[in-house]
Amino acid sequence: MAASARPAARPRARFDKPLCASLDGFSLHAATRVGGHDEQGREALLRYVLRPPLAQDRVVPGPDGLVRIVLKRAFGDGTVAIDLDPLSLLSRLAAAVPPPRYHTVKYGGVLASASKIRPLIAPKPKVASHVQQDEAPKRGHWSGKYRPWARRFSI
Numbered sequence: 615m616a617a618s619a620r621p622a623a624r625p626r627a628r629f630d631k632p633l634c635a636s637l638d639g640f641s642l643h644a645a646t647r648v649g650g651h652d653e654q655g656r657e658a659l660l661r662y663v664l665r666p667p668l669a670q671d672r673v674v675p676g677p678d679g680l681v682r683i684v685l686k687r688a689f690g691d692g693t694v695a696i697d698l699d700p701l702s703l704l705s706r707l708a709a710a711v712p713p714p715r716y717h718t719v720k721y722g723g724v725l726a727s728a729s730k731i732r733p734l735i736a737p738k739p740k741v742a743s744h745v746q747q748d749e750a751p752k753r754g755h756w757s758g759k760y761r762p763w764a765r766r767f768s769i
Contacts, residue, residue: 667707 627637633645648655674682680697688694698706712718724731 667710 627635629635631645633643635642646659648659668683672684672686674684676682676697679699681700681703683696683698683703685694685696721727723729724735726732
């Protein structure tokens with residue numbers, strides 16, 4: 615009788631800093647925070663979040679009508695740049711944009727929406743103290759967070 619083969623040990627995530635983990639080339643950094651009065655910190659965080667998908671100095675127009683994208687690191691086969699026609703470049707960039715109302719952040723484990731213990735750890739929604747349960751909403755008054763677009767900018 616042959617000995618049963620043990621499953622290969624699953625690689626473990628590295629925790630280099632508090633609230634930071636990396637595994638299989640992916641990293642999660644949840645330690646960044648900015649105070650409400652820290653203007654420089656807010657600006658730095660927004661610059662990071664709003665950065666373009668390609669650095670401007672890496673996109674070079676060629677004389678033959680192609681656009682050359684210089685890579686940050688060479689591919690395994692030695693490729694250091696990619697030449698695309700403008701339409702192909704735009705179609706590749708457009709493919710990276712998620713469709714409307716598509717969540718790009720997926721939660722797993724206890725934070726997943728189907729987790730049985732999520733209600734135990736997720737914060738409860740705040741109930742407005744000034745709204746009474748027996749009051750009917752008045753005309754022009756909207757309950758909850760939703761307000762029609764036209765009403766958002768009127769006082």
